[in-house]
Amino acid sequence: MTDFDFLRTGSRTIELELDAVQNLLKHLDQRFSHACELMLNCRGRVIVTGMGKSGHIGNKIAATLASTGTPSFFVHPGEASHGDLGMITPDDLVLALSNSGETAEVVTILPLIKRMQAPLISITARPDSTLSKAADVSLHIPVDREACPLGLAPTSSTTAQLVLGDALAIALLEARGFSAEDFAFSHPGGALGRRLLLKVDDIMHTGDAIPVVGAETSVRDALLEMTRKHLGMTAVIDSNSALLGIFTDGDLRRTLDQEVDLKQTRISDVMTTNCTTVQPGILAAEALQIMQSRKINALVVVNADKHPVGALNMHDMLKAGVI
Incomplete structure (x- = not known):
């Protein structure tokens, strides 16, 4: 020293x-x-x-x-x-x-x-x-x-x-x-670029990867759909494929507290109606802000006819570098 x-x-x-x-x-x-x-x-x-x-x-x-x-x-x-x-x-x-x-x-x-x-x-x-x-x-x-x-x-x-x-x-x-968006176009690989340029369309799950069940589906079968798709939720649709509601891990905990029969109870009886949704084309950062402000972990993306066209959760945001 x-x-x-x-x-x-x-x-x-x-x-x-x-x-x-x-x-x-x-x-x-x-x-x-x-x-x-x-x-x-x-x-x-x-x-x-x-x-x-x-x-x-x-x-x-x-x-x-x-x-x-x-x-x-x-x-x-x-x-x-x-x-x-x-x-x-x-x-x-x-x-x-x-x-x-x-x-x-x-x-x-x-x-x-x-x-x-x-x-x-x-x-x-x-x-x-x-x-x-x-x-x-x-x-x-x-x-x-x-x-x-x-x-x-x-x-x-x-x-x-x-x-x-x-x-x-x-x-x-x-x-x-x-502008900040102009800056992002010069930095597409950086955190700012991801936040300002990435849209929900770029990271959402689509097609068969969307967890979705009909209104008459039992809670048990809805849980199987959630397990297969690994998003911690499932969309619930009507006979015209329009979104009726959503069933999440949180809904499952509340349902179990009620000691309902998972095989006999319909998912439409325990789902969350008037759920938060977003439309294609919005920024992933905007979707993240919605999720954080409403304290939810997953979102269903719907088109103008309310048909589910995508789904994503917080893990998808984290994986894409939006968080």
Whole structure:
């Protein structure tokens, strides 16, 4: 073990990076608005580029832009000089990151970007740098001191770059009127995507998998149907296949308390009438909310004629990742 004060060093690092963000906020001006307007009006994609740690931040900014409604991807400046510059078109906009504004790999491709007349936005700590002067809009990150005590490892500067990139992405998101559903289409594999895109039709049991019995069926035979279908319930229908009610595990417990004859009693005598149902096409998340608010564990999905077309329970919601 050592007597080194890790907590003090960690606290100092966070304080210095907080200072960098606070200074960034103080220096935010109309150039930020101009940059947003250029990006919003871009007919192509926002091409983000940067070298080293700025490149890592640029990768994240490009990913954030792409997932929030602004088509974007990252191009490595070194690879751009060896063919990847062909990924950039005159309809695109280039967002270049460099703390010094003199990164050789970035500076090398500036004349070619200018030649194709693609708009250029820079993010740099030096407003008098080559990159800043070449940009149509130069965004300044006023970082006086890196959190690294050697002043070498990019820390405060990369934090400021990341925050500024997030500010651009969210400003554009709001300007576009980008919705939660739009976000879900970019994240179909995530929890939000499942909640906003998945419909009951995607997870409900259909056809022969729906537990269903007629009104004259005995409680005993209804229990056999419930056991075969494994949903903890069965729909009860009339002679026209319209839903009359539902019989659940809870109904079974109440029936047993009454000591009824399971072989002789009809299911229509002990079922729950006026049961909660939903129609096809509603979101699974909406169906879940209905189940939770009414404290029920299963739902019957019915069409306009009240015919059961599906059934699902809480386990189906859990399995689909809606919960």
